[in-house]
Amino acid sequence: MGIMGKSRKRIGQEYVALFLQDKSKIKQNFKMFNSLSHAIFFWEKGITSDMTRFVQIVGIGLMLGGGGVASAAQRPNILFIAVDDLKPVLGCYGDKVAKTPNMDKLAARGMLFEKAYVNQAVCAPSRNSLMLGIRPQTMGLYDLKTYFRDIPVYSNAVSMGQTFMKNGYEVESLGKIYHASLNDKPSWSVPNWESKGETYAIEENRAAMKGEKGTTTEAGDVADNYYQDGKIAEEAMARLRAKKEKPDQPFMMMVGFHKPHLPFVAPKKYWDQFKPEQFSLPEFRTAPEGSPAYALGESGEIMQYKKLPVEELPFPDDFARHLIHGYYAATSYTDAQIGKVVAALDELGMAENTFIVLWGDHGWHLGDHGKWCKHTNYEQATRIPILISGPGIKPGQRTTALIETVDLYPTLLELTGQSMPETGIAGMGLDGKSLVPILKDPNQKVNEYVFHAYPRAEKSDDTKRKLIGRAVRNDRYRLVEWKEPNDSAEKAAIELYDYQTDPLEKKNLAEQNPELVAQLRAVLAKLPEAKPQMGDEGAPESGYEKKAKKKKKDKAGSGE
Numbered sequence: 001m002g003i004m005g006k007s008r009k010r011i012g013q014e015y016v017a018l019f020l021q022d023k024s025k026i027k028q029n030f031k032m033f034n035s036l037s038h039a040i041f042f043w044e045k046g047i048t049s050d051m052t053r054f055v056q057i058v059g060i061g062l063m064l065g066g067g068g069v070a071s072a073a074q075r076p077n078i079l080f081i082a083v084d085d086l087k088p089v090l091g092c093y094g095d096k097v098a099k100t101p102n103m104d105k106l107a108a109r110g111m112l113f114e115k116a117y118v119n120q121a122v123c124a125p126s127r128n129s130l131m132l133g134i135r136p137q138t139m140g141l142y143d144l145k146t147y148f149r150d151i152p153v154y155s156n157a158v159s160m161g162q163t164f165m166k167n168g169y170e171v172e173s174l175g176k177i178y179h180a181s182l183n184d185k186p187s188w189s190v191p192n193w194e195s196k197g198e199t200y201a202i203e204e205n206r207a208a209m210k211g212e213k214g215t216t217t218e219a220g221d222v223a224d225n226y227y228q229d230g231k232i233a234e235e236a237m238a239r240l241r242a243k244k245e246k247p248d249q250p251f252m253m254m255v256g257f258h259k260p261h262l263p264f265v266a267p268k269k270y271w272d273q274f275k276p277e278q279f280s281l282p283e284f285r286t287a288p289e290g291s292p293a294y295a296l297g298e299s300g301e302i303m304q305y306k307k308l309p310v311e312e313l314p315f316p317d318d319f320a321r322h323l324i325h326g327y328y329a330a331t332s333y334t335d336a337q338i339g340k341v342v343a344a345l346d347e348l349g350m351a352e353n354t355f356i357v358l359w360g361d362h363g364w365h366l367g368d369h370g371k372w373c374k375h376t377n378y379e380q381a382t383r384i385p386i387l388i389s390g391p392g393i394k395p396g397q398r399t400t401a402l403i404e405t406v407d408l409y410p411t412l413l414e415l416t417g418q419s420m421p422e423t424g425i426a427g428m429g430l431d432g433k434s435l436v437p438i439l440k441d442p443n444q445k446v447n448e449y450v451f452h453a454y455p456r457a458e459k460s461d462d463t464k465r466k467l468i469g470r471a472v473r474n475d476r477y478r479l480v481e482w483k484e485p486n487d488s489a490e491k492a493a494i495e496l497y498d499y500q501t502d503p504l505e506k507k508n509l510a511e512q513n514p515e516l517v518a519q520l521r522a523v524l525a526k527l528p529e530a531k532p533q534m535g536d537e538g539a540p541e542s543g544y545e546k547k548a549k550k551k552k553k554d555k556a557g558s559g560e
């Protein structure tokens with residue numbers, strides 16, 4: 001049977017299977033076949049062995065596509081599910097109370113990453129690092145207001161979406177992928193679609209909102225599609241059905257769910273799955289002994305909500321338990337929406353040629369250390385769920401290999417047979433590494449260390465320092481080095497935690513372990529110094545102030 005007669009799905013499966021089988025050989029030969037003439041030459045020579053399959057698949061793709069890269073028509077699809085503020089309190093991660101049957105099923109289809117970390121525990125920079133493959137400290141973008149293309153050196157950044165589009169994919173996003181106002185239009189084939197679902201169902205809660213933050217929780221007696229995430233699931237299903245009509249058009253669909261981000265709002269039936277007494281309060285509820293005063297930060301996000309029982313933390317125990325209940329209910333609600341989207345993919349017969357990735361944008365402090373929300377370098381804020389399944393990946397696997405968000409961009413490129421973007425961003429390469437070796441064998445490791453960062457202002461009567469806490473995590477330890485960028489190393493405050501002897505981060509062990517501190521700081525020192533926030537005074541080459549000023553002026557002129 002000639003390869004021309006095969007379906008795209010079949011060819012795609014063979015391609016992926018072969019690809020997962022021998023990466024090095026293919027990588028080496030991929031370079032050889034990056035032009036049409038080369039591909040035809042090798043096609044005509046009729047090279048034997050495994051390479052023949054590759055040449056047939058890629059070669060034919062080149063001829064059909066007529067472009068300089070392997071045709072998109074053979075490439076597998078990507079369904080990327082992003083979940084806002086999702087920490088790994090899921091059944092598949094061993095949580096005994098959680099009710100997350102759909103994410104558990106998704107985990108059972110492929111690989112569960114037990115030690116996955118974000119690059120910064122807050123929405124905008126975490127999502128930038130996903131889409132650009134570069135850590136916030138490499139770029140100097142930690143805030144929630146700076147759009148990376150407004151920084152001249154990053155204006156031509158090539159996002160993951162752009163790379164996929166260049167190689168023939170239709171790339172679209174639903175819901176929250178980039179942080180709300182920082183959506184990057186060039187990343188998508190069609191404009192980002194956001195749902196118009198209601199924030200609250202209960203009249204009293206709607207009235208309390210008044211265009212600001214409302215109550216922290218709600219159990220509305222409403223259908224799933226009353227709130228935003230139910231509408232996002234419905235739109236995703238409709239779009240998948242439309243994809244079915246274009247079998248030769250590979251796609252990357254990124255679906256961004258909003259829950260369990262505050263407010264913890266979910267239809268009542270998801271709350272009713274639990275009893276409040278099932279939730280125990282965190283064992284350790286104070287800052288780590290010996291940690292810098294600023295390291296934990298304030299829980300400012302949650303304190304902006306209405307109807308809190310106190311004006312200052314700590315919350316009373318019953319309210320803390322209610323919030324944890326709400327987080328679990330909202331997680332179950334999103335879990336059900338994820339189940340609908342994955343079921344649609346299965347029913348349409350597209351799952352065999354589609355990789356499914358699930359990613360939480362960062363973790364959450366549910367009262368541990370007396371802290372609520374994210375915004376730290378600690379374990380509860382930085383550890384996330386990542387699940388990857390799809391053609392060629394064995395079901396039911398788990399790995400303890402250390403990975404970080406920036407690894408996803410190169411992983412998805414390799415899984416779909418694409419080469420790394422040529423330009424990168426401002427001459428930088430991607431910060432992450434492909435996880436394909438781990439997807440082939442869960443005992444493999446690609447990172448000895450992962451890295452994250454959090455900025456923190458240190459204010460007192462006579463100082464106002466803009467610190468960056470750079471963190472390095474290995475299998476056992478996390479070290480955080482707090483200093484202003486370009487300050488001398490001696491000025492830094494150091495935190496060190498041992499997760500084997502102190503999993504709850506009760507005590508900063510830096511002083512007692514100078515050798516280990518020196519060793520881990522040397523690892524950090526091999527990376528470029530953290531950049532200050534672009535746009536801040538002293539940030540190099542940003543040109544941002546000038547541009548921002550001009551924008552302001554233009555805006556004033558247009559009367560907006």
Ligand SMILES: [Ca+2]
Nearest residue numbers: 084085123361
């Ligand atoms: Ca988030």
